[in-house]
Amino acid sequence: MRPWSLLMTSVLAIHLAGFPASADDTKETPKAAEKGKADEKDDDKLIVTQHETKIGEESIKYRATAGLMPLHDASDKVEARMFFVAYTVDTKEDQPRRPLMFAFNGGPGSSSVWLHLGALGPKCVVVPVDPTIPPPPYRLTENAQSWLDKTDLVFIDPVETGYSRAIKPELNKKFHGLQGDIASVSEFIRMYLTRYERWTSPLYLVGESYGTTRAAGLAGHLADKGIALNGVILISTVLDFQTIGFGRANELTYSLFVPSFAATAWYHKKLPADLQGLGLPELVTEVTKWAEGDYLAALGKGDRLPDEERTTMIKRLARYTGLSERFVDLNDLRIPQHLFSKELLRDERKSVGRFDSRYLGFVGNAGSPSPEFDPSEAAVRPAYTATFNQYVRTELNFKTDAPYHILGGGQIGAWDWGAPGIGYPETGSALREAMGKNPHLKVLVASGYLDLATPFAATDYSLAHLKLASALRKNVQVTTYEAGHMMYLHGPSLIKLKRDAAQFIDDSDGR
Template sequence: MADEERGAATTGAPEQTRDYAVVSAQRAREVPEGASARLTWSGGDAPIDYEARAAHVEVRDDAGTLVGQMFSLSYVALGEDGRPDPARPVTFAYNGGPGSSSVPINFGGIGPRRVRPDGMRHVRADAPVEDNPHTLLVDSDVVFLDALGTGWSVLAEDADPKKVFCTDGDADAFARAICAWLTENGRWSSPLYLYGESYGTVRNAALMRLLGERGVQLTGVVMLSAVFNIAGLINPGDDLYYLGMMPTFAATAQFFGKAGAGVDEDEWFDRAMAFAEDELAGALLRGDRLGEERERAVARRMSEFIGLDAEHILSRRLRVDLLDFRRHLLADEGRVCGRLDTRFSSDGPSPMQSFDTWLAGEDAADDALEGAWVRAFRRFCADELGYRGPARYLSNNYDKVNASWDWGHEEPGLGRVATPNMALDVAVALRRNPTCKLAIIGGRYDAATTWWNVVHDMSHQFLSDELKGRVSWYRYGCGHMAYVDADALAAMGRDVHEFYGKR
C-alpha cells in the first residue's frame, strides 16, 4: 500500500519485533556496495543530466553505535562540468505508513521516472515507464529514503526495534540519516527541503522541530496528504473523525453520480466543508440532547451530500464511518469504493469475507498501481544502476513495523502524549524559524488523510499573519496519492515549482 497500513493501527511494541531485528542484523552485514549511473532526463523543454545512486546511509547514535543502514536512491543534477552544484537545493523525500518504502512517491510521483497510470483503472505489470514531465528534479536534487525496517533498509544487530518503530525514534533515525548524507556528499551549503507523504508528514513535523534543535535549518517543507492529529486518524468515535470524513464522502458521492449534480466539484466540496462545520459539528457535539426532529433534519441534509439514505444515516446517529460508507455507496452495483482514492472501485468481497479489519485494508487504488511501481523501481536499480539488492524488497512491512508502532510523542509544551497532534510541532518549528516555508497539499478524494482535518488542525495553532503567510495551501481533485491523477500531477508540478522559487 502506498502510504497507509492495511488494518487498524495499534500502540505499543510487542516482543515479536525481536525476531525481525535478528533477521535484519544478518542483512545489515550484507548490504551491497552502492551503484550509480549518469543519465539524462528529457521530460521537459531542457534536458537535465543527473547521477542516480543507490546506496545505504549509516544511522549511528551519539556514541557512534550503528542503529541501522538506511537505503537511499538519490538523483543529483550535474552541471556542464559534470559535477553537482552545491548551491542547488536538496530534498529528502519519503512515504509513510508507518511501514512503507519510498517507491510510490519516487516512481509514482516526483522522481525523474514514473509509471504511466491509466486513469482509475488497474495498470498492467508491464505498464510503460517514462521520463516524468513533472519531476521535482527540475527544482531540486532529490534523495528518497526508506525507513528502517522497510525497502532495503535494515536494523543493526544490537538495535532495539522498540526504539526505532515509534514516532520519536523514527524521526531521530531520519535526522541522523539526513545529516550523514549531507556530510558524505558535501552538501551542507545547499538549501534543505523535506517532502513527506501521509505518515511522512508526521515525520516531517517531528523533523522540522528536531532538525532545528540540532542546528540544521530548513528552507522549506512539503506536506503531501497530511495528517497531524493522530487521534482523528486512528480513533473512529472521535467527532473530528466524522467531520473530516463528511466532505470527502460528499466529493465521492458526486463523482459516482449520487449527489451534487450540476455543481462545480470544488464548489460542492466547499459547500460540504461549510455543512460539516456549521451544521454537522453542532449536531454531533450535542449527542442525544439534539432531539429527534433536529437529528432527522440533519440526516436529510447529510443524505443530500453523501448519497446514502437518510434512514441509514439516522441509524448511525449521524456518525457514518469510512468502512460503512465504502460498503454502501455502490452496494446496488455490487462494488466497493476505495480508501486512498475513493474514485477507484472494485467488486465487493464475498459475503463470507466479513472481517472488518481485513476489509478496511483492501483498497482498489493501492492494488491498481503499487505492483507496477515496485517492478519499475527494481528494474531501474538492477538494469540501469547495476545495483544488486536482496531478493526481497519490503515495499511495505506493515505486519512488523506498523503493528509494533508506538505512537507516543514528546509533544512540545505538553510532555509525553499517547496520540499526538503534530500540528503543535509544525507551529513550534515555524515560530523558531520564520524563514521556513511550508506547502500543504491534499485531495478531495483522500479518505486516508482527509483535507478538512489538516485545515482544522492548523487553524487551531493561532499563528500570526506573518507565519500564516509562510504556509501555501494546494487542494486538487485527487486522492491520497495525488500524482496518480494526471491533471493533479501537472497542477502540483506547477505549484511546487512556484513554491520552491519563493523566498
C-alpha cells in the same frame, strides 16, 4: 495510512540512458562509491551511475547514487543501515547552492517508492489514464513532470522499509515509533549533508501521508540541531491524529470526513440533481460549512439531541453523502470511512477506494459491512513492486538478493506512538515551533478532494489550529486537487502539482 503513488503517461516518451560513472563523474560522491564499487569496510554499499533525461525543453545530465547509509549509536557502533537513492544534477554552478530535497512516504512502514516512481523522480510507472487496475507486465517510462529540474532529490527508506535494516532484530523497536523514526531520519539527513558536503544548500523536505507527520516532526527536530529548512511540502497530510481517528468519544472526525464523502458521491453521480450540478469546489465549500457547523454541534449534543433536530440532520447528511436516510439513522448520524466505502455503491456490488475513491472494486459479499480490499491499493502495488525491483538492479546497478520491502514488510511491529495519557499523536506543534525559530520557513500543503484516508477538511482543520503567529500564516500555502491521496494519479493534478512545487521552490530557495 499507507501512501501510494501513480503517474499518468500520455506525455512521457523521452529516452533515458544509464551507464556506470567514471572517476571524473564522482565529484559529489564519497570515495566508497567511485567507479561504481561498494566499500564493505566502511559499512557502505554505494553505486553511482550517470544518466540524461529531458524535462520540458531542458536536457538534464544527472548522477544517481543508490546505497546504504550507516547509523551509529553513542559508542559509534553501527545500529542500522538506511537505503537511499539520490539524484544530483551535473551543473557548472556551485553544487552546494543547488536546492536539495529529502523525500519519503509514510505508513508507518512504507518505502519511498511511491513518490520516487510516481511524481518526483526521473522515471515513473506506466499506468492507465483511467482509474483502473492495470494488467501486467508493468514498465517504466520517463517522467516529464519530474522535480529534478528544480532540485536535487534524495529518497529515503526508513529502517525495515526498502533495503533498510537494523543490524539486530531487537534494535527495531528503537526506530519504530514516532520519536525514534524522526530521530533516525534526522540522523540520516545530518550524515548526508556531511558526507556529500551539502550543508549550505537550500534544504527541503517532502513527505506523503504518515510522511507528513514525519516531515513536520523533523522540521522541529532539525531546527533544534541547527539545521534550518527553506521549505516543507506536505502531500495528503496528517498532523493531528484526532482528525482521522473515528471513535465514540471523538465526534470531530465524523464531521471532517463528510466533505470527502460528498466529493466521492458527486464523482460517482449519487447526489441529488441540484448538488450534482455544482462544481466540486463549490459543493465542498457548502458541505464543509455545514459539517463543521450545524452537524458537529448536533453530534456534540449526544443523546440530548432533540428528535426534530435529529431528523433534520439525518436528511441533510443523507443528501450530502448519497447514502440513504435509513442507513444514516441506523448508524446514529456517525459514518466511519469503511462503512461509507462499502455502502455508497452496495447496490451495484462495488466499493470505492480508500486512498482514491475514484477506484472501484467488485465485492464478493455485498452484505458485509466493510470492503474486502482497497481497489486503489490494488491498482498500484503490483506495478510499483515489479518496476522498482527491475529498475534498481538494472539501471541503478544496485544488486542484492535481499527483498525490497515496499510496504509493511520486515520486522515492523506495533508502532510506539508515545506515552499513554498524552492524547492523540501530533506533530503540528513541532512544525509551528520550527516556523517560529525560522520565520523564513515556508510550507506547501497538497490535498485531494477524493482522499478518504487523510481528508482535505481534516488537513485544513489542523492547519487552522496550529496557533501560528499572524505574521507566519502567509508562509503556509494550501492547494487542493480533484483526485485522491495520491493526487498525481490524475494527469491534470500531476501537472499542477509539479507547477505548484516548482513555484514554491523558486519562492523559497533564498538564492
